Amino acid sequence: MESPKAKRITIADVSEASGMSKAAVSMILNNKPGTRLSAEATERVRAAAKKLGYRPNAAAQSLRSGKTRTLGFISDQVTVTRFASEMITGILRAAEERGHTVLIAETFGKPEQMAEAITQMTHRDVDGLILGFMDSRQRDLRIPKTGLPTVLVNGLDDSPCVAVLPNEMDSGAKAVQRVIESGAKSVAVIGELENAEKDPRTYPSISRRFGSLRRALAESNLEVLGHWVLDDWNPTDGYEATIRMLADGYNPDAIICANDRVAMGVFQALAENGLKPGTDLSVLSFDDEIIASYLRPQLTSIRLPYEGMGALAVELLLDGKLEPGEHQIDMPLIERESMKSR
Structure with missing residues (x-):
């Protein structure tokens, strides 16, 4: 046997429960501007509607407004x-x-x-x-x-x-400022993307990120030990770039990584060389993917919102x-x- 269909709560029900007229209830529940109803009356109507479980009739509203919400x-x-x-x-x-x-x-x-x-x-x-x-x-x-x-x-x-x-136009400057605040005197940048360098219009956010980064570095007193350009943003490329950097004798106070996946590879290369982020040098990244909180130590990252x-x-x-x-x-x-x- 079918269960009886639940009775739909109407504006008339809310009107009776709140002691307000149906016209007043309609104006309050439909957020009509220009009403002169008191805050107390509005609260009473909304409280009654919530207690009764009132839901507006979407189909009727759509017919009246021409909008489906x-x-x-x-x-x-x-x-x-x-x-x-x-x-x-x-x-x-x-x-x-x-x-x-x-x-x-x-x-x-x-x-x-x-x-x-x-x-x-x-x-x-x-x-x-x-x-x-x-x-x-x-x-x-x-x-x-x-x-x-x-x-x-x-x-x-x-x-x-x-x-x-x-807002990538400010993200690079934010990264540089944080590196300066850490007390670093030198920095390396790992992860400029080759395709973005060739065609900046196609990659507007990436180009803005690194444009902001370059400008902020140029205006700072940080010694820039190098920019490592990668084919892709993945842990393997980040790892290999860091291994090359250390093998060439560069030992920066801080590393700015293109994104968290690159940073993951940087962490691995540093560990293999006995270096720990947060203790021996600073490492900062972009995007704030879930891996940023899984890495040890956890990775400081500028979040994509x-x-x-x-x-x-x-x-x-x-x-x-x-x-x-x-x-x-x-x-x-x-x-x-x-x-x-x-």
Whole structure:
């Protein structure tokens, strides 16, 4: 036998429980501006609605407003990285705070699937789109003309767009300042990326990171012992570069690594040479991947703010701040054990 369907709580129920008129309850629960209702009345209505378990009728609201209160999020790699999880968390939390839900799709790293995913989201009547990427690149998305407000997160497009990016233009300077604060007199940089050096426009965040780093180093009194350019950002390249550096007789007071995976290889090479980060020299990195807290000693790293970028994308969509241009999110320095004390 089927269970009886639960009775839907209505505005009339909230009105009776709170002692307020249905018109007043409607204005309060729908956040209508310009009401002259007291704070006490508003609190009483909201408390009654919460106690009764009132939920607005989304279908009715959609018919009245022409909005579904639903956003679409499309990513190139939703399921395979921690960064994607953080971006989704930021989007979901910000959307929930504004009474919106989020539909999620993934292109599995296949650029040709982006247009189809956008078309499918359009068919589901979302109010706006967020396109999120795990690596910050200049792209040629060729987004279908849907008329939907759209924000890119951690990426740029060849056409004018609204984009949310990490503030890499300050990240290098932040790293250099922390190295100076550690008391270092000399520094080595491991991990400039060869492809980014050849084509800086395609890698805007990487180019900005190292541009900021070079400028800050040039303005400092630090002795720069060298810049080691790598083919890729992985532990093996970081390890081999550090082995070469030490074999050539360079013994810096600090090493700035391109990212945490490079730093992992640097840690291994240092250990093989009897050197410990945080004790014999300082090591600092970028991105703050999960491995930063797993390394021993734990790695100081400048975080990519994926959660904050996702949240800001929602705010821009819902507040209608959609003039083409970039919106920068600060990259916080996460202090751990790999930096020496003065």
